[in-house]
Amino acid sequence: MAAPENPCPSIMPLQSLPRLALLALSSLALLAACSKPVEKAEEIRPVRAIRLAAGNVDVAAEFSGEVRARIESRLGFRVGGKIIARKVDVGAIVKRGQVLMQLDPQDMQLAQAQANAGLKAAESNRDLARAELKRYQDLREKNFVSQAVLDSKETAFKAAQASYEQALAAFRNQSNQAGYTTLVSDVDGVVTGVDAEVGQVVAPGTPVVRVARTGEKEIVIGIPEDKVDVLRRMTDVRVRTWARPDEIIPGKLRELSPVADPATRTYTAKIAIPNAPDHVKLGMTAYVAFSTKSQDAMITLPLTALFQDKSATAVWVVENGAVKAVPVQVAGSSGNEIVVAAGISPGQTIVTAGVNLLKPGQKVKILGGDAAAKDEKALASGRNPAPLAPAALNAGAGQ
Missing domain, CATH: 2.40.420.20 (conserved putative lor/sdh protein from methanococcus maripaludis s2 fold)
Structure with missing residues (x-):
């Protein structure tokens, strides 16, 4: 018996569908392989x-620094000893001759008494030798003693006189030493530092008090090594403080160190401000500007x-x-x-x-x-x- 004919000749059999799907996928893969890759547009940044x-x-350059006194003295005792009194604090205003510190004077007073006793003994010996010389001079005039005896008395008097002068110098020196137990300010200024306290034993010359002299002030700054030669030739120097940034103070390069600081590797420069206003205090932060017209x-x-x-x-x-x-x-x-x-x-x-x-x-x-x-x-x-x-x-x- 013959197979029945397909009632819908336009519809493919179900067995043909898998083959058609494979054929379509192969065509798509072939087309993808033949197409060129999409080029990435180069980024253009505005x-x-x-x-x-x-x-x-x-041309200008500006550096920050600190206001300091042009002259700052580090004072110390001329003799060693134990500090028994401190009369000033940091920031105190002092006058010339004002007492700053004192040492224990007991040892110096004993040495002074010893020198005084030696002076009196030398003075007595000198007076005795003078009287002996006078008496023998009278005897020589009467020809009761020889010239040799008179010469020996003159020599004894000269030795006694020299001993007296030596004792007198020692006494004066010891008196000065006793006076050195009191440290006084040699200028009018302000105390910027105290480096020793009561009870401390100090050696002669050890700085114990720092006093900044009132008067001319300056700004201390650090200049990089690549700008030293350029800034050295600039004459227009202007200073302003952090407290009053709008006020310009004329300055002048007074000193430029020839050696770099070992810690900061900068060259220390000191800018003088001779006409500094009263409100410019020591320790203030200041800015120094160098400017010049380029040639x-x-x-x-x-x-x-x-x-x-x-x-x-x-x-x-x-x-x-x-x-x-x-x-x-x-x-x-x-x-x-x-x-x-x-x-x-x-x-x-x-x-x-x-x-x-x-x-x-x-x-x-x-x-x-x-x-x-x-x-x-x-x-x-x-x-x-x-x-x-x-x-x-x-x-x-x-x-």
């Missing part, structure tokens, strides 16, 4: 930038253009739409900008915002067409481009 121009600027044209940059590349300060230079890191040498500051001494040249385009988000060779897009036009106009007039506003900096850094 930045703010300026074009450099050189000009004469006010050669120099380049200035906003502080936001600098970043630290390993151990050097660098900037991003834009060339052909990409950036590269260029090390620079900073000479100082001028207002709110940094003066660059070497590393870059006028005409180059420098990134001023977003520097910490870049890497060497990265493509960038410079934002702010209006700002760029202003920079070109500033270049044409021979001035440096104006630094970016804070809002623009934040916008560029956040891109």
